[in-house]
Amino acid sequence: MTAIGMSSYSQAAPTAKRLSQRALVWLLCGAGGGLLALWRPSAFLPVVVAAASLWLLFTGFVLYFFRDPTPVAPQDREAIISPAHGLVDVVDETTEPEFMGGACRRVSVFLSVFDVHVQNAPVAGRVVLVRHQPGQFLNAMRTKSAQHNENQLIGIESLEAPGERVAVRQIAGFIARRVVAWVNEGDSVARGQRLGLIHFGSRCDLYLPLSTQITVKPGDKVVGGRTVVARRLSGATARRPASSASASTLPL
Numbered sequence: 121m122t123a124i125g126m127s128s129y130s131q132a133a134p135t136a137k138r139l140s141q142r143a144l145v146w147l148l149c150g151a152g153g154g155l156l157a158l159w160r161p162s163a164f165l166p167v168v169v170a171a172a173s174l175w176l177l178f179t180g181f182v183l184y185f186f187r188d189p190t191p192v193a194p195q196d197r198e199a200i201i202s203p204a205h206g207l208v209d210v211v212d213e214t215t216e217p218e219f220m221g222g223a224c225r226r227v228s229v230f231l232s233v234f235d236v237h238v239q240n241a242p243v244a245g246r247v248v249l250v251r252h253q254p255g256q257f258l259n260a261m262r263t264k265s266a267q268h269n270e271n272q273l274i275g276i277e278s279l280e281a282p283g284e285r286v287a288v289r290q291i292a293g294f295i296a297r298r299v300v301a302w303v304n305e306g307d308s309v310a311r312g313q314r315l316g317l318i319h320f321g322s323r324c325d326l327y328l329p330l331s332t333q334i335t336v337k338p339g340d341k342v343v344g345g346r347t348v349v350a351r352r353l354s355g356a357t358a359r360r361p362a363s364s365a366s367a368s369t370l371p372l
Contacts, residue, residue, distance in 0.1 A: 192345075193345055211334050213225055219327070230323050284329060331352065
């Protein structure tokens with residue numbers, strides 16, 4: 121088993137740099153091809169200025185999109201924190217057979233292109249499953265995208281509660297065509313630690329045991345690695361049915 125420091129996987133900036141470099145190459149090739157086609161020296165400066173402006177705009181957006189703030193996770197050991205930045209639009213009970221083993225609670229977060237797209241560990245524990253599933257690229261605003269889109273499931277055995285299992289599903293969208301995990305099976309993760317990255321607009325699902333109480337509702341904005349989305353319960357309290365706030369879906 122390997123342990124990973126909190127800052128070891130801050131890889132969003134290199135991703136932005138690679139995209140910016142690729143965009144520069146494509147723009148230079150396009151500008152060069154345009155100048156050759158025109159074969160007019162007077163067009164050289166306008167074409168270069170236009171290409172440079174487009175590249176600067178694209179680079180600015182990419183750097184903004186792939187920003188990667190370091191979260192300050194709450195220390196409350198009964199709290200479970202959001203794995204993603206964005207808008208909560210689904211809080212319900214569902215079935216996740218592969219890692220959770222059946223019925224569980226789900227908090228689904230929609231990430232717009234203006235949200236941070238780095239995912240964080242909701243609990244401290246050991247990563248025991250990292251599974252990538254190819255699929256479609258439906259609009260991530262549709263809740264059914266979790267079933268059909270390309271996604272990656274990260275399963276964590278919690279060190280904060282005996283026998284607790286928590287899973288995070290990174291879901292690609294119409295624009296987001298790639299999901300990346302920065303952890304491997306067997307790695308130990310701290311609460312709030314970076315787990316991975318989804319490129320552009322997307323969705324992230326958090327699966328929790330039925331013995332947890334959801335503390336957010338559809339329409340709430342959450343911050344990955346910081347916002348408390350659920351709390352652990354025990355005994356009779358854990359067997360209470362879900363409240364109306366924790367079994368609702370925000371109309372899309």
